Amino acid sequence: MTPTPNAFHHAARRALHDPALTAAVANATNTAAYKRRLALFAFGHEHGEAMRQQAAEARRRTLARLPQLLEQAEAQMQANGIHVLWAQDSAEVREQVIRIARQHGVRRIAKSKSMVSEEVELNHALEADGFEVLETDLGEFIIQLAGEPPSHIVTPVIHKSKEMIRDLFVERLAMPPTDDATEMTRFAREHLRKGFLAADMGISGGNFIVAETGTLCLVTNEGNGRMVTSLPPLHVALVGIEKIVETLDDYVTLTQVLSRSATGQAMSVYSHMINGPRRPDEQNGPDHVYVILVDNGRSRIYNSSYAEVLTCIRCGSCLNICPVYEAVGGHSYGWVYPGPIGAVITPLLLGLDRATPLPYASSLCGACKEVCPVDIDLPRMLLDLRHELVQQKKQPLLWRAGLRGWALMARSPRLFGLVARLGALGSRLLPKRRKLPIGPLGAWTQSRAVPDLAPQSFHQWWASRTKEGE
Amino acid sequence: MMSSRELILRRLKSHPAGSLPGPVERRAMVPEPADLCAAFVEQAQKLSCIVHRCEDAVDTLDRLLSIIGEDRRILSWDPHCIPLAGLADVLREAGIEIAPSHDASVRVGVTGVDAAVAGTGSLILASGPGKARLVSLLPFVHVAVVTEDQLVPNFEAWAARQRAAGLAGFRQASHTTVISGPSRTADIAMELVLGAHGPAEVQLLLCVAGA
Numbered sequence: 001m002t003p004t005p006n007a008f009h010h011a012a013r014r015a016l017h018d019p020a021l022t023a024a025v026a027n028a029t030n031t032a033a034y035k036r037r038l039a040l041f042a043f044g045h046e047h048g049e050a051m052r053q054q055a056a057e058a059r060r061r062t063l064a065r066l067p068q069l070l071e072q073a074e075a076q077m078q079a080n081g082i083h084v085l086w087a088q089d090s091a092e093v094r095e096q097v098i099r100i101a102r103q104h105g106v107r108r109i110a111k112s113k114s115m116v117s118e119e120v121e122l123n124h125a126l127e128a129d130g131f132e133v134l135e136t137d138l139g140e141f142i143i144q145l146a147g148e149p150p151s152h153i154v155t156p157v158i159h160k161s162k163e164m165i166r167d168l169f170v171e172r173l174a175m176p177p178t179d180d181a182t183e184m185t186r187f188a189r190e191h192l193r194k195g196f197l198a199a200d201m202g203i204s205g206g207n208f209i210v211a212e213t214g215t216l217c218l219v220t221n222e223g224n225g226r227m228v229t230s231l232p233p234l235h236v237a238l239v240g241i242e243k244i245v246e247t248l249d250d251y252v253t254l255t256q257v258l259s260r261s262a263t264g265q266a267m268s269v270y271s272h273m274i275n276g277p278r279r280p281d282e283q284n285g286p287d288h289v290y291v292i293l294v295d296n297g298r299s300r301i302y303n304s305s306y307a308e309v310l311t312c313i314r315c316g317s318c319l320n321i322c323p324v325y326e327a328v329g330g331h332s333y334g335w336v337y338p339g340p341i342g343a344v345i346t347p348l349l350l351g352l353d354r355a356t357p358l359p360y361a362s363s364l365c366g367a368c369k370e371v372c373p374v375d376i377d378l379p380r381m382l383l384d385l386r387h388e389l390v391q392q393k394k395q396p397l398l399w400r401a402g403l404r405g406w407a408l409m410a411r412s413p414r415l416f417g418l419v420a421r422l423g424a425l426g427s428r429l430l431p432k433r434r435k436l437p438i439g440p441l442g443a444w445t446q447s448r449a450v451p452d453l454a455p456q457s458f459h460q461w462w463a464s465r466t467k468e469g470e
Numbered sequence: 471m472m473s474s475r476e477l478i479l480r481r482l483k484s485h486p487a488g489s490l491p492g493p494v495e496r497r498a499m500v501p502e503p504a505d506l507c508a509a510f511v512e513q514a515q516k517l518s519c520i521v522h523r524c525e526d527a528v529d530t531l532d533r534l535l536s537i538i539g540e541d542r543r544i545l546s547w548d549p550h551c552i553p554l555a556g557l558a559d560v561l562r563e564a565g566i567e568i569a570p571s572h573d574a575s576v577r578v579g580v581t582g583v584d585a586a587v588a589g590t591g592s593l594i595l596a597s598g599p600g601k602a603r604l605v606s607l608l609p610f611v612h613v614a615v616v617t618e619d620q621l622v623p624n625f626e627a628w629a630a631r632q633r634a635a636g637l638a639g640f641r642q643a644s645h646t647t648v649i650s651g652p653s654r655t656a657d658i659a660m661e662l663v664l665g666a667h668g669p670a671e672v673q674l675l676l677c678v679a680g681a
Contacts, residue, residue: 028660043501050497057494064490067482080641086475138666139657155657162659181661189667196667197574213641223653223668226607230645231572241478248637249496252629256499266500266513266590267625269654270668272647275640283571283602285644295474299481307485 004334005346005355012328012361021159025151025329028158032320035264036371040257042266055257056374058250059311066302066310069211069244070293076214080276083290090120093294097122097203097236098129100290104234106131106200112218112225113137114205115153115314116238116294118336119349122203134195136224138188145172151330153337154262154316159329192224202228202286206239207258207313209291210251216274216291217251219258226270235277235286241293242302242310254313261315261373297349306381309344311374318368318378324361333358340368344381352385356394359385417459424453500589502623510621511676513591517651518664519672527555530615530675535564537613537673538578543569545579545609548600552582554615554677571602579609579669584646585631586616589624592650593674596643603645612652612669619679 004011015021041048062069074084087093093116101109109131111117123133123144135144139157143150145168150156157165162181169175175187204225208217216237218225229235245251251273259268278285301310319325319339330338335346335355343362347355359382362368368378389395409415427450456464472480503509511521524530531554538544546568549558561568569576581601585594593614597603606612622628625648632640640646653668664670 024659031660047497047501050495051499054494054496057491060491067479067485070479070482086473086478088474088477092474136667137657138655142657155660157657158660160659162661165658181658182663184658185655185663185666189665192667193574213637215641221653222655222666223607224666226603226647227667230603230607241482248629248632248640249626252625253496253499256625260499263656265650267587267592267648267650269650269652270647271650272645273640274645275642276644279598279642279644281599282597282644284604285597293478295478295481299478302482303485 003346003350003354005350005358007334008332008357008361011332011334015328015332020161021329022327024159024161026326028152028155029320029326032155032264032316033371036261036317036320039260039264039266040373051253051257051260052373052375054253055313056311058245058253059313059374060308062245062250063242063302063307063311065246066242066244069246070241073209073211073214073244074293076211077209077216077276077291078214080214081289082214082216082276083288085290085292086295087292088295090296093120093238093292093296094122094125096292097238098125100234100236101126101131101201104201104288106234108132108134108195108199109201109203110134110136110195110199110228110232111140111203112205112220112228113140113156114203114238115336116205116240116296117203118150119296120238120294122238134192134199136192136195136228137220138185138222141188141192142168145169149331149336151338152316152319153314153339153341159331196224196227196231199228199232201234201236202232204228204235204237206237206243206291208243208245208251208254209239210248210273211244212247214275215248215251216289217255217271218274219255219268219271221263221265221269223270226272229272229274229286230284233286234288234290236290236292238292238294241295241298242312257373258313258315261317261371301345301348304348305384306344306348308376309341309348309378309381312341312345312376313374314341315373317371317373321367321371323363323365323367328361333361340378340382341376344378344385347385352388352392352394356389359389413459417457420453420457420459424455424457427451427453498589498624498626500624502627503588506588506621506623507618507676510586510588510591513589514651514674515591517591517672519591519651519674521674521676524675524677527677530554530677531556531560533675534580534613534615535560537611538566541566541577543567543573543576545569545571545573545576545602545605547581547602547605551598551600552580552615553617554582554675571604572608574608576609578611578613579605579607580613580615581606582615583620585628586621587623587625587628587648588621590650592625592648594628594646594648596640597645598643603647606647606649607668610665610669611671611673612649613673613675615675615677617677617679
């Protein structure tokens with residue numbers, strides 16, 4: 001998808017006027033946030049906080065030794081019979097996948113959910129090269145049919161109502177009309193089952209790679225992750241270089257914190273660990289497994305003051321708790337990663353220039369840090385990004401002039417008093433509806449009423465009081 | 471020309487080495503249950519599994535046959551890999567054939583487990599000779615035979631066992647999966663539906679060890 005984060009204000013305004021969308025998103029996020037709380041604190045608050053701390057420690061320990069652990073993971077995966085490739089950017093990922101597909105004579109590809117594949121726009125490139133690509137996660141399948149990007153990193157289709165999905169299935173797949181979610185899911189199951197069985201190649205993401213054992217770990221609820229890594233003779237996994245964990249024990253910690261945080265389950269239905277291609281004495285499994293380690297801007301983040309954001313395990317908790325995400329939905333953010341995590345990593349991955357509104361798409365309430373299973377300080381990073389924007393003079397001229405004027409006024413008591421008196425006078429002359437018709441202040445009052453300024457300022461009152469006391 | 475691998479690693483290594491985070495006291499995500507068996511049954515039922523507590527091998531086989539019902543083709547692990555005495559004979563006598571593991575038209579798949587997690591009601595299955603991974607995935611109904619001595623308190627305890635055994639055994643299996651209940655989705659309007667791609671029904675035959 002073409003990134004459009006700079007259109008955030010426009011997209012958000014449209015979303016805010018779409019009651020069906022805001023209701024669907026609020027329903028989904030509130031449910032998910034509630035289930036998360038029940039699951040994470042199932043054994044008490046202290047226990048839950050200790051699990052978060054343990055998860056954060058495991059991820060930070062990885063980050064501190066990332067290059068060494070990547071080398072270890074590569075060597076161990078190779079020892080397990082996995083082909084390991086490295087890709088610096090989107091174009092290189094696409095080239096490598098296409099090269100592998102051609103080399104193995106692939107025509108049909110079944111995919112399970114992978115945010116990296118969205119990030120590098122893989123489907124488009126594969127289809128342009130004549131491959132058939134089928135998304136098999138139910139949510140991803142629905143948005144593939146609709147020709148839309150995902151709006152949430154865990155539950156990609158929360159912006160759509162059941163009726164919208166029904167109409168889509170009836171229209172595009174000739175589903176017999178039904179309003180029953182189970183019947184709709186069964187219908188999709190039959191359709192996608194054929195795709196799994198016919199696929200020459202499976203593409204997946206990866207939730208973790210265990211460095212000490214060279215194990216690729218995937219977490220799914222539907223079972224499509226197991227299908228695409230078990231049925232086709234060839235499996236290619238796209239994994240960000242930050243997804244390494246040091247030990248099997250760290251994986252055990254993190255996969256459970258991920259399940260509890262993402263969907264409120266103690267364990268996702270399928271947590272599977274892949275140690276390579278089918279062994280000679282095994283009946284099922286691919287003959288070839290490739291893991292592509294994807295940089296695509298991550299090593300740049302690693303060398304910046306935002307490195308901690310690379311500990312993210314993509315659980316979606318910060319999306320589910322964020323008042324801004326709840327109000328504007330995922331598409332407003334204009335790229336693959338929405339919500340507070342998206343507001344930080346989108347500018348870091350695409351460049352601040354291409355996502356200037358996103359650091360402001362937050363009320364800085366701090367809820368995202370509070371729920372983060374690895375305790376990433378997202379509010380601090382949002383502030384730092386704003387600071388960078390100001391330093392690089394990326395804000396509109398009027399905005400900067402306004403702030404400079406404010407700074408000037410706020411530094412001089414005399415000027416402050418004068419402006420306050422003028423303001424009090426001016427507010428009495430305002431029309432009753434308290435909306436300013438024109439100019440920058442007009443934009444400001446579109447969603448706010450101008451407050452009444454007190455007829456007398458504190459300073460004036462204090463001065464008169466002191467006089468009386470004399 | 472430098473390869474992508476070298477370029478990426480060089481960029482990462484240019485990062486000034488920071489101090490490693492201090493160690494944190496590790497604790498299991500799920501506290502160790504007092505009664506493994508009772509906890510396993512309770513948790514598995516919460517996940518929508520159907521749990522049968524079987525008295526002996528005969529009882530277990532009876533229940534298995536009633537789940538298979540009229541079907542004459544099933545998917546199954548090699549009966550020698552399932553801890554249920556007489557399984558191969560009973561299937562043969564009933565005229566039930568074991569289909570190739572990639573046959574997606576079969577309704578019931580029968581497996582054993584390598585371990586079962588009491589604290590979360592999960593099953594752990596490692597692939598290997600006679601233990602085809604598709605048996606627990608393709609059919610609509612997954613039947614797993616679990617013996618009480620296969621229960622571990624939590625996932626951490628399973629990992630500790632793999633480590634004690636040297637991790638080589640773990641790495642030999644191309645695929646180890648932790649299954650927690652039937653396949654599920656809530657992608658359509660957050661409504662929970664069982665049986666998205668994998669089994670919609672998980673039946674557990676829990677037996678006393680050595681029965």
